[in-house]
Amino acid sequence: DSGVTQTPKHLITATGQRVTLRCSPRSGDLSVYWYQQSLDQGLQFLIQYYNGEERAKGNILERFSAQQFPDLHSELNLSSLELGDSALYFCASSAQGSEQYFGPGTRLTVT
């Protein structure tokens, strides 16, 4: 167990809908990262937050957004969902300058 929790574990929704994925980092970790893992693209970095502020952005679509709250948990919002958004979404956390610990992921299926 990495200490990072993600909810929900599975999510099935229809095209055009909006969903919110939630992540709670390890106790004491200030950084949260979001990744998308699909069969054809591998593990892709989406966005990083550090202590509530956006720190780095990767291949994140404009339809996607994230935030980190004062209690350090983070949410990833995916809107206007398309079939191609079906993937595993991982959250990871780290202390500054150290390795990332990944959560168990949320499997999103868009039908």
Add this chain to the structure above:
Amino acid sequence: GESVGLHLPTLSVQEGDNSIINCAYSNSASDYFIWYKQESGKGPQFIIDIRSNMDKRQGQRVTVLLNKTVKHLSLQIAATQPGDSAVYFCAENMGRRSYIPTFGRGTSLIVHP
């Protein structure tokens, strides 16, 4: 463009053998490299890392070798066990301020009892 890639998509070994998983990177500015293990249905798990000022680092049953001359990284697993069966990713970090690894596609390691 710059990329991180793996030579072999699948590696099959017998239990007890040593395994070697290879990775090529193309960004000479990368200064930090990480190996992750991902078991089925789980998130990636940190195995071992190495900084560019080193060429070898050992952990428990694992060794990472870095050859900066040919931009090559390898993960050696000694006495491979069935529990080592997983997908292994190498990742490189190309920024000193942000710890954002770029992942390769992964190699599936299958250990036969």
